[in-house]
Amino acid sequence: MVNLVNLESVSKSYGVRPLLDDVSLGVAAGDRIGVVGLNGGGKTTLLEVLARIAEPDSGRVSHTRDLRIAVVTQRSDLTEGTVRDAVLSHYTAEHEWAADARVRSIVDGLGISALGLESEVGRLSGGERRRVALAAALVGELDLVVLDEPTNHLDVEGVRWLADHLIARQIALVVVTHDRWFLDTVCTQTWEVVGGRVEQYEGGYADWVFARAERARLAATAEEKRRNLARKELAWLQRGAKARTSKPRYRVEAAEALIADVPAPRDSVELLAFARRRLGKTVLELEDVSLDAGPKPLLDDVTWRIGPGDRIGLVGVNGSGKTTLLRLLAGDTTPKAGRRIEGKTVRLAHLRQELDDLPGDLRVLQAVEDVAARVQLGKQELSASQLAEKLGFPPARQWTPVDDLSGGERRRLQLVRLLMAEPNVLLLDEPTNDLDIDTLQQLEDLLDSWPGTLVVVSHDRYLVERICDTVVALLGDGKVTHLPGGIEEYLDRRAGAPVKAAPKRAEPTPAKVNAAERRAAGKELARLERKLDSLHDKESRLHTALAEAATDPDRLLKLDAELKAVVAEKDEVEQRWLETSELVE
Structure with missing residues (x-):
């Protein structure tokens, strides 16, 4: 693929802090690259240098x-x-853009029609202006689009x-x-901006988490705290999240070995029992409630009971x-x-989108310790400094x-102070x-073990x-609608698609076998398992031999050929094992 953009030995600093240090990389046609890294670490600077909005201190950027x-x-x-001026200035008449399915999709998909094409941009909110800018960028014929936090002002559907x-x-x-x-x-690639470098990984978020954890495991030099977080995140990806990418079998095996001793991200039964002890039976209840939001009814005679330990995600379009x-x-x-009913033992904390008043005459740690010196979050006891560090x-x-x-x-400081008060009910409005x-990983780790009621x-997603x-x-x-199928069901409802109440993976119907065939399959299964064990041992020995033969090219070639043959045979035996196992179930 032809490179569209090249960075050669690029460096960029602000003050004495180098954000990019001798960075060389390229963007090829069709690449979809996600850029991640700590806040303030240089992600936006990388985008601006790459797009020639900002000049590098040294090095070369070519398009x-x-x-x-x-x-x-x-x-x-x-x-x-x-x-209209911002998004559709290339069109002289309404029918020109209305006849273009791609442009219509952008105008509708980003909610531009709902804003009103004749609305003055200067009177829109900051989030609305960002959506207009995004639409204006996407309507053109493009080879490359460079976006900085495009999802911040979009709802789940957007x-x-x-x-x-x-x-x-x-x-x-x-x-x-x-x-x-x-x-x-x-994304099909991930770039991590860290310490002035740009580390490049194949795949999206799940692959990046695995690769980062695996690098730390093999090198044995990464901080133990970050490694543990990556391992817990892998446990979530392996056990809880829907698989979104296909991975080679060796990667699956390596991930399973890496997370074998990691506990489940959340023990729901234990947390529910703890929450009931802290909260009792009544937490928050809305009884026959009606409420207007502007000229429209938001709730119409709604009864909604939120109990101890409930963990609820609230979704809906913007507005x-x-x-x-x-x-x-x-x-x-x-x-x-x-009426609204609140339990007698409820200690409620509400993270609003608006910034609450903070004690400006104090320093960050003092502002946290002003609430409490230590906090118990589930089984974790943290000092004010430790919790502040976890949240950035x-x-x-x-x-x-x-x-x-x-x-x-x-x-973020507002969130730290809320958690330091040890609430047992959390209402979080756009906490990310x-x-x-x-x-985000640190926040999720805290909330995983937090024994209370949560509405977010x-x-x-x-x-x-x-x-x-x-x-x-x-x-x-006018209702609060429970969605057993989660966000996927919400998106289906919004799209008008048929809703499956409880989506399940269709399992193949096992072949019917008689007793003799089942016994024979059992013997074959045992033989295949012994063969797999033998091949696994042989594979391990070949890996060891390859490491020892690092300076012997001829032996390396021979061992590599042997390893490929063993891996191919192992794959074939695994496939036969899977097929045979269906006959004995």
Whole structure:
């Protein structure tokens, strides 16, 4: 494939801090690359240098001739003209763009029609302007699109539309995002910006997690804390998340060996028992409640009971009333009719999208210790400093004055202070905003073992599937609708597709065999298992021999040929074992 963009020995610093240090890489036609890394680590800088928005301090950035590129960064902020001017300026008449199925799909899929084509861009919210900028970039004929956090202002439905659109377009993509479902669904490569370098991995999020954990295991030099988090994340991917990529068998075996001693991410039975002891039978209840959100009814005579240990994900399109419903549950909004009931032992914490007042005269650690010095989160006891570090404040940053924090850091501090109060009911409104993937893993690790009741509003599909046991939706009918099929059922309902109440994988019907055939199959199965054990031992010995023959090219070639033959035979025997095992079940 022809490279569209090349970076050769590129370096870029801000102040004395090098964000890119002698980086060389390329983007080829059709590549779909996800960029990950810590906040402030250089992801946006990499995008801006790659797109020639920012000049490198040294090195060379080259684009292929006549490259058609669109860039939407977090600094892309339209302020003038109408929505039509921004998105459809290439078209002189309505019928021209309306006749183009791709443009119609973009206008509808990103909610541009709902904003109003004649609306003034300057009067839209920041999130709405970002959606307009994204639509304006996508309507053109492109070779490469460069996006910085494009999912931040999209609901779950919009995120899936964007993923489907980018895959169908078959254009090259470089995207910074913390949305792990999006990374796994769209991206075929992952770049990690760390310490001024760009580490390159094949595959999306799941493959990146495995590769990073495997590198740490083999090198035995990575921090134990990060390695344990990666192993727990692998346990989740292996046991809880739907497989989204096909992996070679050796990778599956290696992953299983890596996570063999990792406990399940969450012991739901134990946490439920603990939650009942802390909360009793009554937690939060809405009884015959009606509530309006602006001119529209949000709830119409709804009864909803949230019990101890319930872990609920709340989904709906932007503007459906999710934040208003959280405020009602928190007691900040009074219903038009009906009543809200709160249990006597409830200690409620509500993470709002708006920034609460923080003590600006204190430093970060002091602001956390102002709530408590230590906290018990399930079986974990953490100091104020340890919890702050888990949520993105390394020790050096903990002495920063609160007034000097960015908006994202202030929101993280708000979350740390909420958790330090040891609530037993958490209402979280978009908790993943401004969190990088490492901090998201830390948050999920905390919430996995948190024994309380949780209601979370988030466009981060991965987070909802990871930490919630139940999904409910606001579908605009005045009800709170339980979705047994989770987010996939929600998306099907929104698309008008038939809904499967309990999706199950169709299993092949086993062949009918008589007793004699079953006995013969049993003997064959035992023989195949012995053969597999023998081949596995032989494979291990060949790996050892290859390592010892590193300086002998001729022996390496011979051993490599033997290994390939053993692996091929092992695959064949495994297939026969699978087929035979069906006869004895």
